[in-house]
Amino acid sequence: MERTEQPSRPERPSQSEQSEQPGRTDRSAAAGGGRPRGVTRRALLGTAGAGLVVGASAGAAGAVALDRSPAPGPAAGPGGGLGAARVPFHGEHQAGILEPQQARVQLAAFDLADGAGREGLRSLLRRWSRTAARLAAGEPADEFENQVALDAGPCSLTVTFGFGATLFDKAGLADRRPVALEPLPSFPADALDPARGDGDLFLQIGADDALVAVHALRVLQRQAAGTAALRWQAAGFARTPGATAHPVTGRNLMGQIDGTNNPRPGEEGFADKVFCAAGGDRPAWLAGGSYLVFRRIRMLLDNWEALATDRQERVIGRRKSDGSPLSAPAGAGESTPVDLAAQGPDGALAIPADAHVRVAAPAANGGAAMLRRGFSYHDGLLPDGAPDAGLLFLAFQADPRRGFTPVQRKLSRGDGLSRFLRHEASGLYAVPPGAPEGGYVGQTLLES
Numbered sequence: 001m002e003r004t005e006q007p008s009r010p011e012r013p014s015q016s017e018q019s020e021q022p023g024r025t026d027r028s029a030a031a032g033g034g035r036p037r038g039v040t041r042r043a044l045l046g047t048a049g050a051g052l053v054v055g056a057s058a059g060a061a062g063a064v065a066l067d068r069s070p071a072p073g074p075a076a077g078p079g080g081g082l083g084a085a086r087v088p089f090h091g092e093h094q095a096g097i098l099e100p101q102q103a104r105v106q107l108a109a110f111d112l113a114d115g116a117g118r119e120g121l122r123s124l125l126r127r128w129s130r131t132a133a134r135l136a137a138g139e140p141a142d143e144f145e146n147q148v149a150l151d152a153g154p155c156s157l158t159v160t161f162g163f164g165a166t167l168f169d170k171a172g173l174a175d176r177r178p179v180a181l182e183p184l185p186s187f188p189a190d191a192l193d194p195a196r197g198d199g200d201l202f203l204q205i206g207a208d209d210a211l212v213a214v215h216a217l218r219v220l221q222r223q224a225a226g227t228a229a230l231r232w233q234a235a236g237f238a239r240t241p242g243a244t245a246h247p248v249t250g251r252n253l254m255g256q257i258d259g260t261n262n263p264r265p266g267e268e269g270f271a272d273k274v275f276c277a278a279g280g281d282r283p284a285w286l287a288g289g290s291y292l293v294f295r296r297i298r299m300l301l302d303n304w305e306a307l308a309t310d311r312q313e314r315v316i317g318r319r320k321s322d323g324s325p326l327s328a329p330a331g332a333g334e335s336t337p338v339d340l341a342a343q344g345p346d347g348a349l350a351i352p353a354d355a356h357v358r359v360a361a362p363a364a365n366g367g368a369a370m371l372r373r374g375f376s377y378h379d380g381l382l383p384d385g386a387p388d389a390g391l392l393f394l395a396f397q398a399d400p401r402r403g404f405t406p407v408q409r410k411l412s413r414g415d416g417l418s419r420f421l422r423h424e425a426s427g428l429y430a431v432p433p434g435a436p437e438g439g440y441v442g443q444t445l446l447e448s
């Protein structure tokens with residue numbers, strides 16, 4: 001049975017469409033295009049009382065809880081409702097950056113085969129883009145369709161492509177490698193396994209259904225045969241839409257509300273923090289693109305869970321219950337601004353000197369900022385019985401030399417949270433701009 005187009009397939013809204021907060025823009029608006037053509041706000045929000053509901057305090061792209069419960073009517077049923085939500089593949093920026101995080105993610109990196117060269121890369125990127133666009137629109141792949149996800153709609157599928165530094169030499173593009181794609185420095189306590197990081201080509205595949213994401217990966221992997229081989233793969237998850245009674249920013253496996261203080265689309269300076277511009281040492285082909293830092297960060301959950309809640313909260317600087325900063329009264333809510341100077345009745349800092357939010361804050365790092373979009377992972381137990389679980393940290397930024405690197409340098413030295421973390425794999429990728437209709441991701445690199 002083939003999946004068919006639904007007559008009234010709702011588009012998946014951007015963060016701003018969900019939050020309805022003034023001053024925010026949706027993915028296309030951030031790209032200067034406004035709401036996707038032909039999609040009304042009503043379609044984006046679903047019918048009254050059903051569909052998409054958003055919290056006022058949501059702060060993070062990808063951290064906004066969203067009720068995508070099926071709307072009544074013709075879109076319900078197989079591929080309808082939540083499954084019918086779709087994110088257009090084409091646009092100024094690639095999909096999977098500004099949209100809310102889906103419930104599932106597959107991350108994968110590939111290495112280019114010897115001899116594939118520039119032509120092999122171009123052909124692969126064309127095929128991958130075509131397939132990603134078809135799957136995101138709810139159409140079957142036009143090659144290697146294995147019918148694994150036949151009954152499902154696109155479930156907000158996004159496929160985001162990244163290029164590792166090693167790609168450029170192999171594809172005869174060394175002169176086009178961005179300077180900012182230089183390897184990340186090693187940080188104290190890094191315990192990185194290169195086999196689970198780096199890679200020439202990177203894919204972030206997000207969907208609200210695990211099978212839809214795995215299906216996309218499988219098809220893309222088979223299309224790469226002979227041109228690029230899978231180097232590593234990781235599966236992650238975030239909160240499933242509709243899992244909470246009220247929209248709340250998602251939690252990580254330490255139980256913290258994670259993603260509150262992300263840069264927000266529509267805020268002044270957002271694009272400068274997240275997207276690349278041309279000029280200076282910044283290549284024109286990457287304008288409108290971004291850089292993605294990936295870190296596989298294992299959490300020492302047995303140690304963490306042995307800590308009393310009030311001590312856990314002092315490690316972060318925010319309460320577990322509602323994410324409110326320790327500088328504000330309990331119950332103030334996660335959107336309450338952090339006051340790093342606030343003192344308790346005893347005169348001590350309300351947010352401890354080594355609290356994660358203090359050490360990571362842009363104010364403490366010369367304004368360094370990034371758009372975090374991480375997913376949890378839980379891959380069973382290690383030989384010593386500890387959970388192999390943590391965060392697939394993903395952060396988009398305009399320049400890692402001004403974003404991730406200075407912040408991680410500081411965290412690795414003075415962050416109370418780092419006692420409970422192990423950085424086990426790492427990757428840095430240039431994320432090209434989005435492709436126009438009829439184009440492919442990477443075209444600006446390969447054809448300009």
Ligand SMILES: C=CC1=C(C)c2cc3[nH]c(cc4nc(cc5[nH]c(cc1n2)c(C)c5CCC(=O)O)C(CCC(=O)O)=C4C)c(C)c3C=C
Nearest residue numbers: 252256257258259260261297357360361362391404407408
């Ligand atoms: C180098 C960058 C960062 C890494 C690595 C990192 C790992 C990491 N963080 C959490 C949990 C939380 N982080 C929070 C805030 C926060 N984290 C970073 C950067 C890195 N985190 C920044 C820039 C910020 C925002 C700081 C601010 O401006 O206030 C929070 C608080 C809620 C929030 O704002 O998101 C939590 C919780 C974990 C568990 C983790 C590694 C596993």
Ligand SMILES: [Fe+2]
Nearest residue numbers: 356357360372
């Ligand atoms: Fe953090």
